Amino acid sequence: MKRALITGITGQDGLYLAELLLAKGYEVHGIIRGQNNPKRALVEAIVPEVVLHTGDLTDLSGLLRALHASQPDEVYNLGAVSFVAYSWENAQVTTEVTGNGVLNILEAIRLYAGDDVSKVRFYQASSSEMFGKVQEVPQRESTLLWPRSPYGVAKVYGHYMTINYRESYGMHASSGILFNHESPRRGPEFVTRKVTLAVAEFARGRTEPLAMGNLHAKRDWGYAGDYVEGMWRMLQQDTADDYVLATGQTHSIHELLDVAFRHVGIDDWAGHVTQDPRFMRPAEVDLLIGDASKARDVLGWQPTVSFERLVTMMVDSDLAALDARRS
Template identity: 65%
Template structure:
């Protein structure tokens, strides 16, 4: 059976990927940081097939030990300080984990066995936030980067160091430049889940307003479950490469709000939504829209869940969760 090692196993993408790989017959290993991590027990309840291994992207020896224990055929590096807003207040931590963490994992793979003769295949979670102040629309694998946050800057370093290790040492290392991908497992701090959860709670009388930042920013939103298949497909190719995964459609945050509130029967959403300057970024990314032509042609990848279906899925999930918590 093939063996996969996933960092960021407790996050949205890590959980989707673990399920996907398990369904394809993989032995799945996930890296967990710290003792008594509260997310670990929940993950083990939901996914008992995942074997958890201790490790930290800030500590190279722990990564070497984790890989020696798992002996994986494929490594998926999804671990990061991934909340863009937090990266402005914790820039050094973001650079250390989201940026240098990639370098440490590549070094660990080299040390354990990732050469042309003994290849561990490596996937790096790059991000559309690397494009930032976009130079062209839509964005492709060749669009220049202009990140607008410490998170975006760290992701650029991670992306470039993957290319460098691929070219310098012959590692089978690929990066997926993923545009925004969401779902019911998205953390409540992220804008999509913040909106769908608020819509559900307001409709149930459990919350009275939704406080937002910029409503005009536009994003290319897809479903996380679709995107993890793309990650896997990249590592099944004979040659490593970089691929954009995106829907090719863009929607504003206001459109997201309108559709989420519409799902719970609230048309006058303006009554419940208030903007607060504290939720505006110091440097905003106004428009992201990806061109996934390369992934469609070379990988045969296609997104299956469209924007309306994604929002509906998330609102329905939040309604069920909030009703259960409130005993309704």
Template identity: 80%
Template sequence: MPRALITGITGQDGLYLSELLLSKGYEVWGLIRGQNNPKLDLVRRIVPDVRLVTGDLTDLSSLLRALAAARPDEVYNLGAISYVAYSWENATLTSEVTGKGVLNMLEAVRLHAGDNPGAVRFYQASSSEMFGKVQEVPQRESTLLWPRSPYGVAKVFGHYMTINYRESYGMHASSGILFNHESPRRGPEFVTRKVSQAVARIKLGLQDSLTLGNLDARRDWGFAGDYVEAMWRMLQQPEADDYVVATGATHSIRDLLDAAFGCVGVEDWSGYVTQDPRFMRPAEVDLLIGDPSKAREVLGWEPRVDFARLVAMMVENDLDEQAEQAGMRR
């Protein structure tokens, strides 16, 4: 039975990846920060077969203890402070966790593996936010990185550190440069879930309006459940490498609003949506669209859920969730 350790087990990717690996017969371990983690019950409810171990990406000794307990064949480093807007407010903490945390995990894996550096296969969750002020459209593995947020800068550090450990120590360390990926499990602070929740609440009469920032920013949005399969496929390759994981299609926030409000029969959403400069980024990333050719050709990976189906999935989930919370019947 193969064994895997996942950091960031409480996030949408960690939950979907856990389900995938369990379905493939893995023994799955999840790293939880703190004994009283507020998302602990969520993990136990969704993936009760996952074994949990405490640890913190900023504490190397705790990572070594977690590795000793889990004895993994594969490590998926998904843990991070992942909300971009928060990274401007807390740049130092974001750098410690999202950047230096990768170094700590790589070093822990290297020390744990000892004389056989390739014995534990390592996946690093890199991000399309590394491209920032894009220098090429679409963005590929070779595109120059120009991050435009503390989060993006921290991700670049972790990305290049992963490459460095692969080249310096012979570790099987791969990075997935994942473009925006969403799901009903996405946190409510992210724009897609903010929109799907608001649309559901407006439809149910629980909310009157929605306030957003830049409506013209464009993103390459896919389904998180599809993207975790690409992570797994990377660690099954004979050689480690870096891969862009994306749909190859781009949509604006306006397109997102069209699709979400369309799910509840609203064609003109202009009366429900306002813009507020407070929600504008200090340095905007205007256009992200990935070229997943390498992932398609080498990994045999294809996204299955398109943009319209993804948005409909999220709105439908939030209609059920919000109605239940309000004690309403749909």
């Protein structure tokens, strides 16, 4: 039985990945921050088979303890301060966790594995936000990185540190450059979930307008359940490498609103949405669209859920949750 250790297991991707690995017969371990983490109950409810360890990406000794306790064949680093808007408010914490945290987990693996450093395969969750001020459309693995947020800068550091440990120590370390991927488990602070939650409320009588930022920004949105399959496939390869995971299609926030509101029978949503300068980024990333041909050719990976299906899935989930709370 293979063993896997997941950081960031309380997040959207961590939960989907844990489910995937358990279904494949893995023994799954997760690192959770703090003894009284409020999300512990969520993990225990969704994936009760997962063995949880207390740890933190900023604490090298704690990571080493988790490695010795779990003895993993694979480590998936999904932990990060991942909300881009927050990264401007607290760039230092974002850098410590999202950037330096990658160095800590890589170094912990190197120390744990000793002379047989390749015995633990490592996955780093890189991000399309690294492309920032895009220098090429679509973006691929070789596209110049030009991040436009503290989060993006921290992800670039972690991405290159992963490459450095692969080249310097022979670690089986791969990075997945994932474009936006969403699901009903997405946090409510992210724009897709912010929209689908609000649309569900409008369908049940909400009157307060939804305040939004730039409606013209475009993103390449896919389904998180598809993307964790790509993560796993990367670590099954004989040779570690970096891969873009994306749908190859781009949609604007305006289109997101169109699909979500139309799903609940509201065709003209202009009166329900306002634009608020507070939600405008200091430096916007206007167009992200990924070229996942390498992942398709090498990993045999491709997305299965369309943009429209993804949005309606999220709206339906939020409607069901809202109705359950009211019943």
